[in-house]
Amino acid sequence: MSSSTPATPPEPATPEATQPESATPEPAAPEPARPGPRTSTAVDAFAEDYFERLLALAPEEATVLGRPGVETEYADYSPAGREEVAQLQRETLAQLAGMTPEDRIDAVTLHAMAERIGLDVALHESGRTELNNLASAPQTVRMVLELMPAQSEQDFVHIAGRLHNLPAALEGYWASLVNSAQAGQVPAQRQVHAVAEQCRSYALPEGALAGYALSGRQAQVSSATQEALAAGTHAAQQAYLRLAERLESELLPQAPAADAVGTEAYRLHSQFFTGTMLDLEETYRWGLEELARLVAAQEVVAHQISPGASVEEAKAILDADPARQLSGTAALQEWMQRLSDEALAALKDVHFDIPAPMDVLECMIAPTQDGGVYYTGPSDDFSRPGRMWWSVPEDDEHFTTWTETTTVYHEGVPGHHLQIATATLVKDRLNSWRRHGSFVSGFAEGWALYAEQLMAELGFLADPGDLMGMYDMQRMRAARVVFDIGVHCGFEAPPEWGGQTWTPEQGKEFLRAHLPISSAQLDFEFTRYLGWPGQAPSYKVGQRVFEELRAECEAAAREAGEPFDLRAFHTELLGLGMIGLDTLRFAMRP
Incomplete structure (x- = not known):
């Protein structure tokens, strides 16, 4: 699993909540702007103003960017707070129609803002409050604490203050859940159970919240600050226990058993x-075809590892190789940091533009034990670098490098780190909304999958074991296209999987056959896909578009009799910020 910079996710939608046709205009695009600094335009000023007003309603995002002044605050997760954000977005959409682009960058900004904000409003108006095991308020209000500085006395004063304010954030969120339930919008039973269990785990004496008081003692902060940290931690823990109890006693009886959204x-x-x-x-059909292609590719690599071996036999050989084994999280952290540093040094100024300060990436073991790997971007001034986090389940103590090499490239360099850090760096070309206010999974995760395949193309996965691992991860993402669309939309399963309408249980066995992860990770991922519909396929869908765009640019270069510049192609793509795939095609068209 991977995800980009944590952010409060969109709210699920009902069939009636559809994006207005006017939400994605097609402004005439002037000639492309030359790379380099540019003069700020009226469109940039409009986008900056919107971003600042939005940021004022989302203090956690200010922390993600490293902005001071709201270190102890949380957004208003109540129905009133959510409506305030939606009203700002409606007003912004109405004003967009009167904006005129001055250059190609403006045209892309207007296209992207209309598309993103239009969908935000449509999702809000569905009336549902998101609850899942990865990207809903119970996770995000805790995760922001991980990004806060924790060195000085004042740092810990801020952490204590935010811990004290965390209960109010969860109270507002609970009010939104109740409001949605009254409107008939209730999350599935499986998600209610999963989040309640997570909330209790956060509140354990050794849980994810417990480390802040310990860190304060280690930093030798004053007794008053230590007391504030202890009190804030206790208050946050009690708030999570209260939310868990409410979820199970009040929301669960109303929750539907069905997972599929239709x-x-x-x-x-x-x-x-x-x-x-x-x-x-x-x-869905393409996902099945892509899955078959990747299985066939793995069979070829299996024969390279051991002539005549099946894929499973080849994996067993790799697992038994002592040279490919790591024991303990300290060894895992050291290995991924070394691999990341080597990749960055080799790619810099050859296949990518990687200027300072984005040439630093920290590899971390996450304080949670949920499973999976994720990336958090740098602060806007890079005083906090980009970080790759590994959330290791409690029972996972041994790791094999052949399975995880491609994950380091996905989360770090040339994956999420280059994409997000580049967008952070180009403030002389893009406005703040383009750099930080737009998040599109299909772009971020599609780029990261493209980056995995690229590393194989560039020779970094020449070792058959590492190549097998890359195909394993690509196979996993293709299987998720099939599972996610198939289960949620009620499509027919392939004959070898029953040939009838997909059920979650049937789908879990399908995932078990194609996802190279532990039982604990499989349980987490299975619940994640059922509670976050549409996100899992965005990886492969985005990769498909990136590869198509590159093929089109290569073909255009051949037709013009010019060499194709891969580094320039990457620079142009990453310099766009994070935009939707339709906007990406609009931005990259000649």
Whole structure:
């Protein structure tokens, strides 16, 4: 699993909540702007103003950017707070129609803002409050604490203050859950159970919240600050226990047993996560074809590892190789930091532009034990570097490098780190909303999958074991296209999987056959896909678009009799910020 900079996720949508046709205009695009600094325009000023007003309603995002002044605060997660954000977005959409682009960058900004904000409003108006095991308020209000500086006395005063304010954030969130339930919008039973269990785990004496008081003691802060940290930690822990109890005693009895959201709701979820309206049946068929292609590629690599070996036999050989084994999280952290540093040094100024200060990436073991790997971007001034986090389940103590090499490239360099850090760096070209206010999973995760495949192309996965691992991860993402669309939309399973409408249980066995992860990780991922419809396929869908765009640019260069400049292609793509896939095609067209 991977995800980009943590952020409060969009709210799920009902079939009636559809994006207005006017939300994605097609302004005439002037000639492309030359790379380098540019003069700020009226469109930039409009986008900056919107971003600042939005940021004022989201203090956690200010922390992500490293902005001072709101270190102890949380957003208002109540129905009133959510409506305040939506009203700002409605007003902004109405004003967009009167904006005129001065250059190509402006045209892309207007296209992207209309597409993103239009979907935000549509999702809000569905009336549902998101609850899942990865990207809903119970996770995000805790995760922001991980990004706060924790060295000085004042740092710990800020952490204590935010811990004290965490209960109010969860109270507002609970009010939104109740409000949604009264409107008939209740998360599935599986998600209620999962989040309640997470909340209790955060509140354990050794849970994810407990480390802040210990860190304060280690930093030798004053007794008053230590007391504030202890009191804040206790208050936050009690708030999570209260939320867990409410979820199980009040929300669970109302929760539906069915996990699938249905085709119409799924279509809007998918559009939000990809930035394009997918033909779901075609994408489902393509997912099956892509899965078969990747299995065949693994069979070829298996024969390279041991002539005549099956894929599973080849994996067993790799698992038994002492040279490919790591024991303990300290060894895992050291290995991924070394691999990341080597990749950055080799790619810098050859295949990518990687100027300072984005040439630093920290590899961390996460304070949680949920499973999975994720990336958090640098602060806006790079005083906090980009970080790759590994959340290791409690029972996982041994790791094999052949399975995880491609994950380091996905999360770090040339994956999420280059994409997000580049957008952070180009403040002389892009406004703040383009750099930080737009998040599209299909772009971020599509780029990261493209980056994995690119590393194989460039020879970094020449070792058959590492190549097998890359195909394993690509195979996993293809299987998720099939599972996610198939289960949520009620499509028919392939004959070898029953040939009838997919059920979650049937789908879990399908995932077990194609996802190279532990049982604990499988349980987490299975619940994640069912509770976050449309997100999992965005990885492969985005990769597909990046590869198509590159092929088109290569073909255009051949037709013009010019060499194709891969580094320039990457620089142009990453310099766009994070935009939807339709906007990406608009931005890259000649």
